[in-house]
Structures are given as C-alpha cells and as structure tokens.
Amino acid sequence: MNRRDLLLASAATTGAALTAYFRGRKFVRDVRPSRSRLAVLSADQYSEKLDQLVYDGIRLFDLDVRGKSVLLKPNLVEYIADKPVNTDTQLIGAAVEAFLRLGAASVTVAEGPGHHRDTELLLFQTALGDQLFHRRVRFVDLNRDELAKVKLQARYSGLGHLWLPRAVLTSDFIVSMPKVKTHHWTGVTLSMKNMFGIVPGCRYGWPKNVLHWAGIHESVLDICATVRPHFVIADAIVAMEGDGPLNGTARRLNKLVLSNDPVAADAICARALGVSPEQVAYLREGSLFLGRIDDHEIL
Amino acid sequence: MGLLEDLQMEIERRTLPGGGWASGNGATAGIETTCYGLMALRHDQEPARGKAIAVLSRAQNPDGTWSAFEGDDREGCWTTALAFIALRFVTISPTRLDNSLGSILNMRGREGQWPWNWKFRTVDRHVQFDPDKYGWPWFSGTVSWVVPTAFAILALKQAACCRTESVFKRIRLGTEMLLDRACPTGGWNAGNGIVFSAGLSAHIDTTAIALLALTDDQKSVVRRALNWLRGASPRCSSCYSLAWTTLAFLLRDRPAAELSVARLCEILPEKLTTLSTDTLSLASIAIRASEDGRNPFKVN
Numbered sequence: 001m002n003r004r005d006l007l008l009a010s011a012a013t014t015g016a017a018l019t020a021y022f023r024g025r026k027f028v029r030d031v032r033p034s035r036s037r038l039a040v041l042s043a044d045q046y047s048e049k050l051d052q053l054v055y056d057g058i059r060l061f062d063l064d065v066r067g068k069s070v071l072l073k074p075n076l077v078e079y080i081a082d083k084p085v086n087t088d089t090q091l092i093g094a095a096v097e098a099f100l101r102l103g104a105a106s107v108t109v110a111e112g113p114g115h116h117r118d119t120e121l122l123l124f125q126t127a128l129g130d131q132l133f134h135r136r137v138r139f140v141d142l143n144r145d146e147l148a149k150v151k152l153q154a155r156y157s158g159l160g161h162l163w164l165p166r167a168v169l170t171s172d173f174i175v176s177m178p179k180v181k182t183h184h185w186t187g188v189t190l191s192m193k194n195m196f197g198i199v200p201g202c203r204y205g206w207p208k209n210v211l212h213w214a215g216i217h218e219s220v221l222d223i224c225a226t227v228r229p230h231f232v233i234a235d236a237i238v239a240m241e242g243d244g245p246l247n248g249t250a251r252r253l254n255k256l257v258l259s260n261d262p263v264a265a266d267a268i269c270a271r272a273l274g275v276s277p278e279q280v281a282y283l284r285e286g287s288l289f290l291g292r293i294d295d296h297e298i299l
Numbered sequence: 300m301g302l303l304e305d306l307q308m309e310i311e312r313r314t315l316p317g318g319g320w321a322s323g324n325g326a327t328a329g330i331e332t333t334c335y336g337l338m339a340l341r342h343d344q345e346p347a348r349g350k351a352i353a354v355l356s357r358a359q360n361p362d363g364t365w366s367a368f369e370g371d372d373r374e375g376c377w378t379t380a381l382a383f384i385a386l387r388f389v390t391i392s393p394t395r396l397d398n399s400l401g402s403i404l405n406m407r408g409r410e411g412q413w414p415w416n417w418k419f420r421t422v423d424r425h426v427q428f429d430p431d432k433y434g435w436p437w438f439s440g441t442v443s444w445v446v447p448t449a450f451a452i453l454a455l456k457q458a459a460c461c462r463t464e465s466v467f468k469r470i471r472l473g474t475e476m477l478l479d480r481a482c483p484t485g486g487w488n489a490g491n492g493i494v495f496s497a498g499l500s501a502h503i504d505t506t507a508i509a510l511l512a513l514t515d516d517q518k519s520v521v522r523r524a525l526n527w528l529r530g531a532s533p534r535c536s537s538c539y540s541l542a543w544t545t546l547a548f549l550l551r552d553r554p555a556a557e558l559s560v561a562r563l564c565e566i567l568p569e570k571l572t573t574l575s576t577d578t579l580s581l582a583s584i585a586i587r588a589s590e591d592g593r594n595p596f597k598v599n
Contacts (some may be wrong), residue, residue: 078500080500115488115489115490116489116502117446117489117539118503118537118539120538120540120574120575120578121503121504121535121537121539124536124537140323141323144322144323144329144332144575144577145323145325146321146323146324146325146326146327147327147368149372163371166325184425184494184495202329202367202368203367203368203371204438205377205436205437205438205441205444205447206437206446207444207489209436209441209442209444210440210441212441213440213441243495243497246497247497
C-alpha cells in the first residue's frame with residue numbers, strides 16, 4: 001500500500017465512521033450532568049420523620065431552587081390494597097415540605113395516571129388528596145391539563161412531537177418521584193419510566209397506548225430527552241418485585257435514593273432489585289446522553 | 300336554589316370566552332369536556348349552550364371526526380362517538396352527523412387488522428384476549444379499549460336511522476370484545492381482564508360506561524359486572540365515578556340508582572368549586588336523569 005492508498009483508506013474509514021456516528025445518533029444534545037451525584041438514605045418507615053430526612057438529603061446536593069417553581073411527579077397508578085404500587089404519600093408530602101423550606105416559590109404535585117381515568121378517586125384511595133390538602137399544595141391532573149405541542153429532543157420512537165402539559169413545560173424544576181418496582185414489559189419502572197405520566201391521557205388515551213406502539217423504551221428516551229427530570233427522589237423503602245408494576249410482591253429495601261441524574265438513580269435502584277441496568281435498553285441508551293450508569297459520586 | 304341549578308350555574312360560569320369548556324384550568328376547549336358540559340346545561344342556558352355547539356361544529360374535521368381538543372392535529376379519535384352522542388342529544392341536524400357515523404365505522408382497534416391479529420394470536424399472548432373480537436381504540440394505530448368501545452357502541456345503537464348490516468356487525472363485534480375482556484371478579488378495567496396470568500381489578504367508572512353500552516344484554520358477564528358495581532359503589536367517594544354509576548343504574552336498577560344519586564348529592568356541595576368541569580357536568584347529567592329520565596346515554 002502506497003501513501004496515496006493509505007490516505008484514501010483513512011479518509012474512507014473516517015467518513016464511514018462519521019456517517020455511522022451521525023446516522024446512529026438519535027438524540028439532539030448530551031445533557032449528562034458534569035457530576036452525577038447520588039445519595040442513598042436509610043429509612044425504615046413512612047412517617048413524619050421523612051420530612052427532616054428528605055430535607056437533609058436534598059441539602060447534600062446544594063440545589064438552588066430559591067424562587068423557582070418546583071413540580072413533583074410521583075408515580076400514581078392504581079390503588080390495590082396491600083400492594084406497594086404508588087409512591088408513598090408521606091414521602092410526597094415530605095418532598096413538598098423540603099422544597100418549600102429550601103425557598104421554592106411554589107411546589108406543585110402533578111401526575112397523569114396511566115389507565116385510571118378517575119384521578120379524584122385515586123387521590124382519595126391513596127390518601128394523597130388528604131396529604132396535599134393538609135399541606136396546602138396544588139395537584140394538577142396531567143391527563144387533563146392545557147397542552148402545547150413540543151418537538152421531541154430525540155428520535156427513538158419516531159413520534160417526532162408530543163402534546164405535553166403546560167404545568168410541566170412551565171415548571172423550573174422537575175422532580176421525578178418513582179416507586180421502585182419491577183415491570184413486566186420494561187424490566188424496571190423507575191424515575192425515567194415514571195415520566196410516562198406527563199403524557200396526557202386526554203390526547204393519548206388511558207393507557208397511553210400510542211407510546212406502547214411506538215416502543216416503551218424508545219418513548220421513555222424521547223420523553224426524558226425532552227423533559228429531563230432535574231432531580232430524583234425514589235421510594236425504595238418498600239419496593240415491588242416480581243409481576244410489577246401492579247401485581248408484584250412487596251420487598252423492603254428501607255432506602256430512599258436521591259440523585260441529580262435519573263440514569264444513575266435508576267441504575268442503582270435496578271441493581272437493588274437484582275436487575276442489571278445494562279440489560280434495560282432505555283438505561284443503556286440513556287447513559288449515552290441523559291446520565292451515567294456508573295461513574296457517579298455517592299454522597 | 301337546588302343542587303342541580305347550582306351545578307348548572309357553575310358549569311355555565313366556567314364557559315370559555317370562545318365557547319366550550321377546558322378539561323383542566325386552561326383556555327382551550329376540550330372535546331370530551333365540551334360534550335359533557337353541553338349535555339349538562341338546561342335548554343335555556345344560552346349563550347353557553349349555543350357557543351358549545353359552535354365549538355363542536357368548528358372543531359369537526361373534514362372527514363366527520365373529532366380530535367381531542369380545539370386546535371389539536373386534525374386526526375379523528377374516540378371523542379367522535381362522544382360528540383355524536385352529545386349533538387344527537389341536543390337535536391342538531393342528523394345529516395351533519397352522517398359523516399361521523401361513517402368515521403366511527405371505519406375506526407377499529409389494531410387487533411382487527413390481520414398482521415396484528417396474527418401477532419396477538421401467536422407470539423404475543425401475555426395479555427389474554429381474543430383478537431378476533433375487536434372494538435375501538437382511543438386513537439388510531441392502537442388496540443381496542445373498553446371506554447372508547449363502549450361510547451362507539453352507544454353512538455351506533457343511538458343512530459337508529461342507519462341500522463345497516465355493517466353497523467350491526469360492528470355493534471356485535473364490539474359487544475363481544477367487551478364481554479371477552481371483563482375482569483375475572485366482574486366489571487371492567489381499562490382494557491383487559493387478565494395480564495401476565497394475573498386478574499386485574501375493575502374500575503367503577505369504566506364498568507358503569509361499559510354497562511351503558513350493554514344495556515340490552517343479559518349475559519352472565521353483564522350480570523356479574525352489575526353485581527360488582529352494586530358492591531363497589533356504596534363505598535365510592537368520587538363524584539365522577541358516582542355520576543357514571545348513577546347513569547348506568549338508572550337503566551337497570553332504580554333502587555341502586557337512588558342510593559347512588561343520594562350519595563352523589565351528599566358529597567357534591569362541599570366540592571362544587573373544586574371539582575373538574577367533567578365531573579360537575581356528569582353529576583348534573585346524572586342528577587337530572589334521575590329526576591326526569593333524560594339520560595343521554597340511553598338507547599331509545
């Protein structure tokens with residue numbers, strides 16, 4: 001091979017690599033935080049003690065939420081007695097209190113339950129309605145909020161756009177608060193899958209079946225690329241394993257996981273459930289641009 | 300003033316400047332909410348009523364369908380059946396609804412198309428249902444679900460003028476789909492009764508809506524659903540679910556309807572200003588139907 005051949009071969013190889021890179025890349029921006037940070041807090045019960053624990057935990061991150069509108073997105077799916085299906089209401093209340101103490105201008109709790117149209121009933125059955133009433137916090141039913149059409153910041157699902165709730169789009173700081181569970185379709189449902197709940201039922205149905213047909217993993221990636229949660233508070237005090245997200249069995253992990261990185265939070269929660277994060281397609285792909293599976297700092 | 304009048308005044312007060320009602324706190328008319336609002340008002344509640352009809356008229360797509368809200372992409376969805384029921388209730392010209400009826404007939408769950416039917420028959424058996432029995436989806440390109448199927452069946456049954464063989468066939472198929480997908484303990488969840496071999500529990504509102512669509516059916520699945528609803532509704536604290544329950548019981552079990560509407564009237568007053576417009580409207584429709592029998596979800 002002479003020098004000319006070598007140059008041509010190098011150019012061809014570089015061109016092919018670049019083409020593959022740009023053709024394969026399906027996200028607009030790399031939004032991984034410069035430092036992925038995690039805190040794993042021990043908690044063995046849902047009680048008023050969580051108020052102080054969550055406040056102290058959030059303070060480890062030096063978040064500046066002063067004057068900001070904070071939106072807490074819990075996982076509220078269905079009430080099944082004795083099944084840990086939903087993010088615990090005491091924990092949601094504690095997070096409300098913590099962000100208000102940290103100077104947030106407002107805290108809103110918002111959710112769009114996946115297949116239950118009667119959100120009023122769910123709020124009553126889970127006692128979240130009472131919790132929010134006593135703490136004087138507004139709840140927004142994301143299934144029925146005002147919508148705006150948003151271009152997705154990744155193209156895994158091929159949907160291109162989604163109509164998303166204004167309550168989400170106008171918030172300064174979004175906190176995903178998943179219940180840590182296994183999921184029969186996606187392996188696990190954690191802070192990233194929890195963001196399915198921001199997609200409005202009034203536009204995509206109950207359940208949001210359009211997303212299932214576009215691919216659950218793909219939709220999770222597109223949604224999180226577009227509305228990336230700024231912070232995660234994962235409820236792993238009592239988690240669910242087995243036939244989640246509804247019919248699994250309770251598993252006591254006695255932990256709360258806090259993070260500024262949804263991929264990092266989900267990776268550690270997945271491992272706690274015995275699921276390798278690399279085996280979960282949206283986590284593996286999300287680690288390219290949304291956060292880090294490894295290489296994070298434990299506070 | 301009575302509770303019904305209070306409800307109707309509150310609904311009227313919430314009318315958007317451009318007409319109709321928003322689903323939440325926004326400024327855009329939602330088709331579902333506007334349909335309920337329209338059915339909830341008295342005939343003399345103008346201009347709110349006229350403006351709501353105008354919203355539905357201008358939001359109708361050229362192919363006769365409706366989207367989810369005013370300004371939405373022009374893709375027809377499940378609200379088409381609901382708008383058909385609402386407009387028929389307020390006696391709009393039937394010819395304007397002919398297109399809608401055709402669109403409802405054209406819409407079907409994905410399992411009603413052969414590649415997907417085959418998929419659900421062979422490789423995808425996690426959700427146990429018979430894909431030959433299909434109904435209507437919420438939005439095109441997805442499978443059938445209970446609520447949109449129930450509304451579509453109701454709309455087709457109410458279109459007494461157009462009882463063609465194709466209409467009968469779709470009503471029959473949709474009915475079979477509902478019967479196939481009931482929960483093991485009675486009633487209906489959002490779509491399927493069994494997923495990954497586990498029985499799902501029924502939802503009160505979904506069960507009531509399905510029962511409205513199956514009013515003339517006496518099969519054991521329907522009787523079991525009715526019994527389930529009789530057991531579940533007395534403990535219910537949601538005005539939304541109680542309103543649907545009342546509407547369903549009014550067509551089958553008058554004493555149960557009276558209990559249900561009494562509970563609704565007991566809970567409503569303290570929540571009048573905080574409940575969603577959907578819920579207030581459905582409560583208004585239910586209370587009025589219990590008083591004068593005018594139930595828009597009844598098949599004549």
